[in-house]
Amino acid sequence: DAGVIQSPRHEVTEMGQEVTLRCKPISGHDYLFWYRQTMMRGLELLIYFNNNVPIDDSGMPEDRFSAKMPNASFSTLKIQPSEPRDSAVYFCASSFLGGNYGYTFGSGTRLTVV
């Protein structure tokens, strides 16, 4: 398996623009997670899905953030409108049967909002 695949690797956008981050989890994994990493706050869970259904979005910072998982092999995280404080590395991770067998992370998307 190619692992968790995220795109794009880097994104630079202007404040106010819409940004869409994409993730393909490992085939067969039933949980998908979106994390954000910053120097100040470290790694924070934004939202996670189980069998394509959002379970907990309490970590989503504002209504400007939304996430979808239309099928088992694809998820998006959208920020609209983007702000400079959204600049961070966004990671997608997937797991099987919760975390019993561990979590696999993607390489991340480095977002810069100018």
Next chain:
Amino acid sequence: KQEVTQIPAALSVPEGENLVLNCSFTDSAIYNLQWFRQDPGKGLTSLLLIQSSQREQTSGRLNASLDKSSGRSTLYIAASQPGDSATYLCADQWGAQKLVFGQGTRLTINP
């Protein structure tokens, strides 16, 4: 609320030394604990997973232990090499499926 603390924040040692990285958590009701490695500008690579019923896991030169009663985990690295230089993160699975991360230990192995 679960909190995970890693000490020290940074560590620099000469090549060949054995070393221990520490991780502590406030709520012992964890499911699993996982150690990750992160290289600069890269993603997270899983090193070891300790399930709640286990006390330790080993992979090559790495050994991780878990003591739920004291709220601690340690990552032992034997015979350190320059290639081990990275940030090491511990994360516990606490409260359903949530992973809570420590801030990491930035490790530098000097040749």
